[in-house]
Amino acid sequence: MTIRRRDFLGHMAAGSAVLTIPTFLSGCGVQTATAISQATPENPFMTWFGVDQPTASRVMAELTASGADAADLYFQHTRSNSLSLEDGIVSKANSSIRQGVGLRVVIGEQTGYAFTEDLTLASMLAAARTASAIASGSRVAAPQSFDPLSAGNLYTTSVPWSDVGIDQKLPILKFVEEKAKSKDPAIEKVAVYWADADERVMIATLDGRLVTDHRPMTRVTVVVTAKKDGESQTGYSNIAARQEFAWYGEERLTKMVEEAVDRTMIQFEARRPPAGEMPVILASGASGILLHEAIGHGMEADFNRKGTSIYSNMIGKKVAEPFITVVDQATIPNERGALNYDDEGNKAGRTVLVEDGNLKSYLHDEISAKQYDLSPTGSGRRQSYKYAPMPRMSCTFMEDGPHTKDEIVAAVDHGIICETYTNGQVQIGAGDYTFYVKNGWLVEKGKITAPIKDVNIIGNGPESLKRITMVANDARLDTGGWTCGKNGQSVPVSQGIPTVLVSKMTVGGENAS
Amino acid sequence: MLADLKSRAAQAVELAKSAGANDAWTTANQSRDVEFEHRDGALEKVKDTTSRSLNIQIYADGRYSSHQTTDLKPERLKGFVAEAVAITRALEPDENREITSRELFANRPENDLDLIDTAVTAIDRDRRLEWCRALDEVATGHERVISATAGVYDGSQLSVSASSNGFLGSQESTYCWYGANVTLKDEGERRAAAGYYVGGVHVSALPDAASVAGVALERALSRIGTAKGPTLKGAMLVDAQAAGSLLDRLLRPANARSVDQGQSFWSDLVGKQAFSKALTIVDDPLIARGLGSRLYDREGISARRLPIVENGVVRNLYVDTYYGRKAGMQPTTGSASNRVIGLGQHSRDALMGEVGDGVYVTSWLGGNADRTTGDFSLGLRGHMIENGQIGRPVGEMNVTGNLRDLFNRLELVGNDVYPYSTTLAPSLVFADVDFSGA
Numbered sequence: 031m032t033i034r035r036r037d038f039l040g041h042m043a044a045g046s047a048v049l050t051i052p053t054f055l056s057g058c059g060v061q062t063a064t065a066i067s068q069a070t071p072e073n074p075f076m077t078w079f080g081v082d083q084p085t086a087s088r089v090m091a092e093l094t095a096s097g098a099d100a101a102d103l104y105f106q107h108t109r110s111n112s113l114s115l116e117d118g119i120v121s122k123a124n125s126s127i128r129q130g131v132g133l134r135v136v137i138g139e140q141t142g143y144a145f146t147e148d149l150t151l152a153s154m155l156a157a158a159r160t161a162s163a164i165a166s167g168s169r170v171a172a173p174q175s176f177d178p179l180s181a182g183n184l185y186t187t188s189v190p191w192s193d194v195g196i197d198q199k200l201p202i203l204k205f206v207e208e209k210a211k212s213k214d215p216a217i218e219k220v221a222v223y224w225a226d227a228d229e230r231v232m233i234a235t236l237d238g239r240l241v242t243d244h245r246p247m248t249r250v251t252v253v254v255t256a257k258k259d260g261e262s263q264t265g266y267s268n269i270a271a272r273q274e275f276a277w278y279g280e281e282r283l284t285k286m287v288e289e290a291v292d293r294t295m296i297q298f299e300a301r302r303p304p305a306g307e308m309p310v311i312l313a314s315g316a317s318g319i320l321l322h323e324a325i326g327h328g329m330e331a332d333f334n335r336k337g338t339s340i341y342s343n344m345i346g347k348k349v350a351e352p353f354i355t356v357v358d359q360a361t362i363p364n365e366r367g368a369l370n371y372d373d374e375g376n377k378a379g380r381t382v383l384v385e386d387g388n389l390k391s392y393l394h395d396e397i398s399a400k401q402y403d404l405s406p407t408g409s410g411r412r413q414s415y416k417y418a419p420m421p422r423m424s425c426t427f428m429e430d431g432p433h434t435k436d437e438i439v440a441a442v443d444h445g446i447i448c449e450t451y452t453n454g455q456v457q458i459g460a461g462d463y464t465f466y467v468k469n470g471w472l473v474e475k476g477k478i479t480a481p482i483k484d485v486n487i488i489g490n491g492p493e494s495l496k497r498i499t500m501v502a503n504d505a506r507l508d509t510g511g512w513t514c515g516k517n518g519q520s521v522p523v524s525q526g527i528p529t530v531l532v533s534k535m536t537v538g539g540e541n542a543s
Numbered sequence: 544m545l546a547d548l549k550s551r552a553a554q555a556v557e558l559a560k561s562a563g564a565n566d567a568w569t570t571a572n573q574s575r576d577v578e579f580e581h582r583d584g585a586l587e588k589v590k591d592t593t594s595r596s597l598n599i600q601i602y603a604d605g606r607y608s609s610h611q612t613t614d615l616k617p618e619r620l621k622g623f624v625a626e627a628v629a630i631t632r633a634l635e636p637d638e639n640r641e642i643t644s645r646e647l648f649a650n651r652p653e654n655d656l657d658l659i660d661t662a663v664t665a666i667d668r669d670r671r672l673e674w675c676r677a678l679d680e681v682a683t684g685h686e687r688v689i690s691a692t693a694g695v696y697d698g699s700q701l702s703v704s705a706s707s708n709g710f711l712g713s714q715e716s717t718y719c720w721y722g723a724n725v726t727l728k729d730e731g732e733r734r735a736a737a738g739y740y741v742g743g744v745h746v747s748a749l750p751d752a753a754s755v756a757g758v759a760l761e762r763a764l765s766r767i768g769t770a771k772g773p774t775l776k777g778a779m780l781v782d783a784q785a786a787g788s789l790l791d792r793l794l795r796p797a798n799a800r801s802v803d804q805g806q807s808f809w810s811d812l813v814g815k816q817a818f819s820k821a822l823t824i825v826d827d828p829l830i831a832r833g834l835g836s837r838l839y840d841r842e843g844i845s846a847r848r849l850p851i852v853e854n855g856v857v858r859n860l861y862v863d864t865y866y867g868r869k870a871g872m873q874p875t876t877g878s879a880s881n882r883v884i885g886l887g888q889h890s891r892d893a894l895m896g897e898v899g900d901g902v903y904v905t906s907w908l909g910g911n912a913d914r915t916t917g918d919f920s921l922g923l924r925g926h927m928i929e930n931g932q933i934g935r936p937v938g939e940m941n942v943t944g945n946l947r948d949l950f951n952r953l954e955l956v957g958n959d960v961y962p963y964s965t966t967l968a969p970s971l972v973f974a975d976v977d978f979s980g981a
Contacts, residue, residue: 141587144592221804305943344732
């Protein structure tokens with residue numbers, strides 16, 4: 031097994047060559063991928079990590095030698111590449127390989143965790159003994175072998191990122207830069223940042239499942255700085271998805287560039303709104319940040335099983351108008367937050383958080399599901415092999431409502447409409463949350479009027495849900511590269527919403543009296 | 544261990560050179576991290592890990608790239624480095640990409656920074672459990688407690704850097720943190736929650752666990768009955784811990800990269816009276832036992848005390864070698880170490896008395912700032928200040944303005960440093976701040 035693993039990984043390293051140059055590929059003297067798959071009766075992911083069934087079983091036995099309700103081995107190999115274009119040249123690249131296995135044993139609500147980056151049997155056994163120290167019971171029977179579950183198909187790629195060379199990526203960065211520069215003579219600086227990654231995950235569980243997932247990810251960001259009459263303004267836009275190289279079509283890139291330029295140039299005219307409470311319209315798309323902060327985090331079941339969330343006693347209760355339904359769904363193909371399986375090896379799915387205005391379900395990992403006597407919702411996620419999983423969101427959105435955007439704008443006498451955001455945060459217990467609005471507009475007497483910028487908005491989750499009085503029929507997911515942080519772990523997520531009206535929120539502004 | 548990392552870093556330099564790099568800078572890292580978390584009377588999580596990685600920066604034919612890997616098998620590393628060089632060659636040349644010059648890493652200070660505490664490396668399971676129980680007992684000691692989580696986090700890290708132009712250095716440090724989060728029953732479904740953690744390089748410097756949990760519980764109790772404060776323009780007292788993160792936000796664009804990219808409101812400020820005379824900030828990497836202390840920075844530049852702002856006058860920015868060369872600025876250091884804020888005369892309570900009426904900020908919630916313009920808007924939690932005394936708890940409020948303008952209206956600086964951070968800040972008082980609330 032060891033030899034095959036080395037060869038396969040050797041191929042991987044060469045195949046991920048930056049340039050699509052055959053000399054380099056052949057230079058490493060490795061076999062083709064086809065040859066490898068023919069040579070391996072084992073699951074190809076097992077080959078990838080150099081682990082066979084008896085080895086996995088042996089490590090699992092060591093991990094559960096002092097007892098366990100659940101346990102898993104989380105093998106991960108992530109290869110990432112990034113490129114930076116600044117001042118007309120692509121003069122920085124970064125590549126990284128992160129490989130390791132996380133070992134977890136769970137007893138009730140207790141977790142023992144260790145990881146190792148050295149995938150030899152000796153190192154894995156040592157890590158297993160460390161993780162198992164949480165337990166003090168008797169040995170449980172580890173499976174002799176693990177049954178592979180069928181792979182998902184939410185983000186299958188025809189060409190893995192490892193086969194896309196820098197020579198293919200460079201023209202995209204140049205295209206984005208030139209496009210941006212051509213949009214306005216006031217633009218002084220354009221920077222373009224590229225990222226792609228191939229992540230391979232293999233999870234072996236105490237109940238004998240073997241789950242594998244190949245997760246691609248890519249993102250392009252353009253940052254624009256313009257100068258007018260001695261004043262500078264910066265804006266940006268990005269697009270991200272679990273996609274392959276061919277996804278970057280001219281139209282998609284052009285739209286991103288136009289957004290970045292528009293967001294930058296409008297800031298020369300934008301001002302701060304007056305400070306205080308007012309009606310807030312959230313434009314469709316990125317405004318899904320409201321759901322992520324106001325309800326999504328509070329519905330993660332780890333907070334609720336501990337009783338620390340404001341939503342801990344609210345399942346089944348009416349929390350919003352009957353035309354409001356909020357969903358967290360990992361099974362939307364190619365979305366940044368999409369997942370075939372979660373990081374505990376459970377099938378990822380669709381969880382309705384709020385159904386027709388009633389609080390319906392939390393987002394569960396295995397620990398919370400067991401405590402609530404429910405099935406996991408496939409929401410156990412982790413940043414990497416270095417971390418134990420916990421309940422997280424995937425793609426969080428609100429379904430369409432009965433109103434139109436025009437009706438919503440017409441209903442506001444004095445307020446704002448928010449369009450783009452940089453970040454948000456929530457306090458789980460009190461339910462207070464915020465999000466930072468980069469661009470928006472004043473709404474006066476039912477009309478969108480002057481541009482605004484740089485205001486933080488703060489509200490309380492359950493109160494804001496009650497105050498969503500109108501929901502339009504234009505729901506869409508944002509295409510930006512959102513990353514969610516919780517307890518020191520970052521995971522990619524998506525969010526979306528139709529245009530909605532929140533009747534009252536506290537808007538950071540100036541000229542308070 | 545040190546010898547292993549030294550040879551790993553040196554071998555990586557040789558690998559890069561033999562793969563065709565003109566120059567290479569490598570860093571081999573190893574860390575041990577242990578976490579114990581205890582919740583409501585029971586051990587909930589134990590995590591014990593040893594991690595290692597290798598970073599390589601390649602300079603080839605006027606081009607540059609950086610690479611990291613955790614896969615350190617010799618035969619794999621060879622392929623990885625060869626590929627790293629190939630990646631570099633595929634880039635465009637940039638005359639400003641050069642390895643750190645010898646002059647910048649010459650004269651490295653030899654101070655004993657006292658960054659290794661053998662008492663930390665000796666911490667065992669029993670000691671961690673003892674701390675957890677002591678924290679837990681105090682944190683759960685109130686009838687309103689719904690849940691309390693106590694945590695102990697300790698470990699050590701070692702890194703060795705080597706370069707093709709003669710740099711060799713190692714840095715090692717220990718750390719130990721502990722504290723608790725407390726969630727209390729508040730009105731209706733609301734919970735009042737807060738946490739408090741202390742940490743340092745040496746364990747003997749830390750207050751005892753029970754008193755730390757006591758602060759966490761007291762902070763949570765002070766949040767009970769939090770309501771939205773008013774919309775007003777008035778004085779703002781920021782406590783020492785919250786002041787640290789506000790200062791970090793102020794300093795975020797104070798570097799050559801942001802200036803070079805046209806994204807910094809600090810661009811033309813060097814030598815100018817840009818802020819209130821009450822503001823002094825020094826980056827000091829040579830503080831014994833400091834959380835950000837070091838003898839050299841990420842690029843190997845020898846550590847030295849760097850005044851950033853003196854009595855409101857900007858003296859230096861953070862300048863790394865690449866953006867320094869590009870923007871025509873002399874390199875200082877590209878990354879912050881310990882930021883020491885000049886102290887005033889007043890205690891926090893005395894500052895509150897000086898303020899009379901206003902808002903006392905104890906923590907921020909979300910918000911952001913535009914690096915180019917300095918415009919900011921932040922959510923806050925804290926208390927009203929009434930007649931010079933701490934008043935009712937408030938939340939769901941924003942403070943909005945411009946960072947440069949705000950720090951021009953810094954009126955008073957306290958003498959109460961928050962020590963558990965790389966930004967060593969005291970309480971700060973600002974005049975005429977825009978608050979939005981009810």
